[in-house]
Amino acid sequence: MKKYLLISFLLILGLLLSACSSSDLSDGTDDGTGTFALFLADKPVNNVDKVLVTISEVQVKKTDTQWETINDFSDTDGELEFDLMQLRFNETLLGQQMLAAGNYEQIRLIVAADENGKGNGNNSGKSRVVYQDGSEDDEIFIPSGTQTGLKISHNFTIQDGIITRLVLDADVSKIMHVAGNSGKIILRSTAIDVINKIISGNIEGRILADNGEGIYEPITKSDVVIEAIQNGQVIKSTVALAEDHTEETIDGDVVTKLAGTFFLRGLPEGTYSLKAYVVNTDSVEDNTTYQSTTIENVNVIAEQTNVLENDVYLEKTITTGSIEGNIVADTDNDGAYKAITTSEVVVEAIQNETVISTVTAPANDSNTANHFKVNDLEEGTYSLKVYTVDSNGVIDESTYIQTLLENISVTAGSNNILVDDIILERVTVEQPQ
Numbered sequence: 001m002k003k004y005l006l007i008s009f010l011l012i013l014g015l016l017l018s019a020c021s022s023s024d025l026s027d028g029t030d031d032g033t034g035t036f037a038l039f040l041a042d043k044p045v046n047n048v049d050k051v052l053v054t055i056s057e058v059q060v061k062k063t064d065t066q067w068e069t070i071n072d073f074s075d076t077d078g079e080l081e082f083d084l085m086q087l088r089f090n091e092t093l094l095g096q097q098m099l100a101a102g103n104y105e106q107i108r109l110i111v112a113a114d115e116n117g118k119g120n121g122n123n124s125g126k127s128r129v130v131y132q133d134g135s136e137d138d139e140i141f142i143p144s145g146t147q148t149g150l151k152i153s154h155n156f157t158i159q160d161g162i163i164t165r166l167v168l169d170a171d172v173s174k175i176m177h178v179a180g181n182s183g184k185i186i187l188r189s190t191a192i193d194v195i196n197k198i199i200s201g202n203i204e205g206r207i208l209a210d211n212g213e214g215i216y217e218p219i220t221k222s223d224v225v226i227e228a229i230q231n232g233q234v235i236k237s238t239v240a241l242a243e244d245h246t247e248e249t250i251d252g253d254v255v256t257k258l259a260g261t262f263f264l265r266g267l268p269e270g271t272y273s274l275k276a277y278v279v280n281t282d283s284v285e286d287n288t289t290y291q292s293t294t295i296e297n298v299n300v301i302a303e304q305t306n307v308l309e310n311d312v313y314l315e316k317t318i319t320t321g322s323i324e325g326n327i328v329a330d331t332d333n334d335g336a337y338k339a340i341t342t343s344e345v346v347v348e349a350i351q352n353e354t355v356i357s358t359v360t361a362p363a364n365d366s367n368t369a370n371h372f373k374v375n376d377l378e379e380g381t382y383s384l385k386v387y388t389v390d391s392n393g394v395i396d397e398s399t400y401i402q403t404l405l406e407n408i409s410v411t412a413g414s415n416n417i418l419v420d421d422i423i424l425e426r427v428t429v430e431q432p433q
Helices: none
Strands: 008-016 033-043 048-062 067-071 080-083 092-100 102-111 128-131 150-158 164-171 176-178 185-187 193-196 200-210 223-230 233-239 245-250 253-258 261-268 270-279 293-300 305-307 312-314 320-329 345-351 354-361 370-378 380-388 403-410 415-417 422-424
Touching: 048 092, 092 102, 200 223, 200 270, 200 293, 223 261, 233 261, 261 270, 270 312, 293 305, 293 312, 320 345, 320 380, 320 403, 345 370, 354 370, 370 380, 380 422, 403 415, 403 422
Parallel strands: 200 305, 200 312, 320 415, 320 422
Antiparallel strands: 008 033, 008 164, 033 092, 048 067, 048 080, 048 102, 048 128, 067 092, 102 150, 164 193, 176 185, 200 261, 223 233, 223 270, 245 253, 270 293, 320 370, 345 354, 345 380, 380 403
């Protein structure tokens, strides 16, 4: 069983003539009719190639009346399969029909049964997931999916002469989860949120990260989450595309979206902060490789998409530090300390009696010292062992005595520049009597 990471989809509900959520429900009237349109869209996940859901009916329920079908897919043999992964930047029509004015309380999607007329034993019908490695998973459990359908409870009103549209937004990290022992993927409609589309807009952008060499490119091995935050609260979140590119048909045109592209849909009009960060396999923020970043003052205008002019950059997390310093010796045996010009000097960084890193300070004919720098040291305390070597790289103790400096601290992201030079003393040669 593959583990889901932040898949999400949107059900976009357009009410041409009127709709309002339960929080702003107006006094409805049963006079007149309104046109009802239901659309489907989705957000990406890195390890999933396709999320295939087959629907046989779309229905709505007016208060105190029976369910009414707005689409039975009769023009497509009574059902229609949707690949949620192909609807990341666009939406597709689920159904549209004139409805009587008045108050409505529910929408439901009837899941198409399998060829035997059953729900595949778990009410999912023909619904299944296809992963990027080509494997498939049909263990999707949709409670009563092929019977009473996936129900979305929400109060809205259709009034004569007023246009309002609703966005039903759900993140599959909440709406879909893997059951403990059974391993089945369970779909829950209770995680679907409702947004008034007439007062909401979208944000589109691209996430790039430092590859460690100062080159910024998409992250393909981990999910990158983007959150739209307002007043300290996460309003929406999505995942940046991991594949090289994807093609979407938008308004009849084939549009290529590059890896790292994200699309935050259905945000109420206003100003937001965007936070981008990498998550681990448990969908938890992970700053061990890349630091999170926040972009302030991103504006959303109703019924428009704000395409960010500049890419959003993630910087690599610095987990190591360095030690830098100079080595001198009494090269002429006259008490004047300066650079060693006749041989290379080796510096070993040692921790817990293990050599972690070794660098060479080259012979120096011009400067007053042999300079060295030990990079990529994990945070902690080190000893430095310093000695000269002969032309074969073998320790040479015939001229200078090796030395050991202890308790040298390294802090992540910092360079510890030694204040004092490291001194190699000459080997004392006793003169014959």
